[in-house]
Amino acid sequence: MHDENKKRIDDAHYRDWSLAKTPHDAVTTDLEWAVLRFHQAFERWVTQLGNITGMSGLSYTEIVILHVVGMQDRPKTAAGIARQLNRDDIPNIQYCLRKLIKHEFCKSKKSNTRKTSDYALTESGYKVVNDYSRVRQDTLTALTSSIDNVDERMYEATRLISMLTGLYDEAGRIAATYSRILE
Numbered sequence: 001m002h003d004e005n006k007k008r009i010d011d012a013h014y015r016d017w018s019l020a021k022t023p024h025d026a027v028t029t030d031l032e033w034a035v036l037r038f039h040q041a042f043e044r045w046v047t048q049l050g051n052i053t054g055m056s057g058l059s060y061t062e063i064v065i066l067h068v069v070g071m072q073d074r075p076k077t078a079a080g081i082a083r084q085l086n087r088d089d090i091p092n093i094q095y096c097l098r099k100l101i102k103h104e105f106c107k108s109k110k111s112n113t114r115k116t117s118d119y120a121l122t123e124s125g126y127k128v129v130n131d132y133s134r135v136r137q138d139t140l141t142a143l144t145s146s147i148d149n150v151d152e153r154m155y156e157a158t159r160l161i162s163m164l165t166g167l168y169d170e171a172g173r174i175a176a177t178y179s180r181i182l183e
Helices: 003-013 023-052 060-073 078-084 090-102 123-144 150-175
Strands: 106-110 117-121
Touching: 023 060, 023 123, 060 078, 060 090, 060 117, 060 123, 078 090, 078 117, 090 106, 117 123
Parallel strands: none
Antiparallel strands: 106 117
16 A cells, blocks of 8 residues: 555544544545535536426436436336336335426336336437437536546446445345344
8 A cells, every 4th residue: 555545544544533443434434425425516417407408397316217217218117217226215216207207208108018117208308318418528528538547447436336335235234134222
């Protein structure tokens, strides 16, 4: 480990955080706070971009679900959308889908083989998703492309976040077996 990285870890350890008792705890906590701040910035970004591309009546979650519906240009079920987003609250996904239908960005069709519905973009849904993509390329992608080795770095970050997602899910399952700790 580089001396500079070791010093950062040592400094982080002595912040006296309730979540950081060891250097590894401190680094993990730093990452968690960075993810929280990133999520807030990302949510503001998605909502702002949605507002300027014709989705001003939609929430962050609804905009994200709209993009998932449009992925790979084929219909999706609510369960498939939930799986893609690592969510287990299908009734909330269905509520968002009803709002997207009301805004005429999505349409639903009962599946012939299942009791579920398939959701697809409407013509106006395609328009706002494509407008969003175009503005995203003009702004965000233009900014990120100036970072050295950005594609490789984002690929590695994506892999790390995906692995951590699995670990957090597993830790959540383990924690669910704990009794409430009382003092």
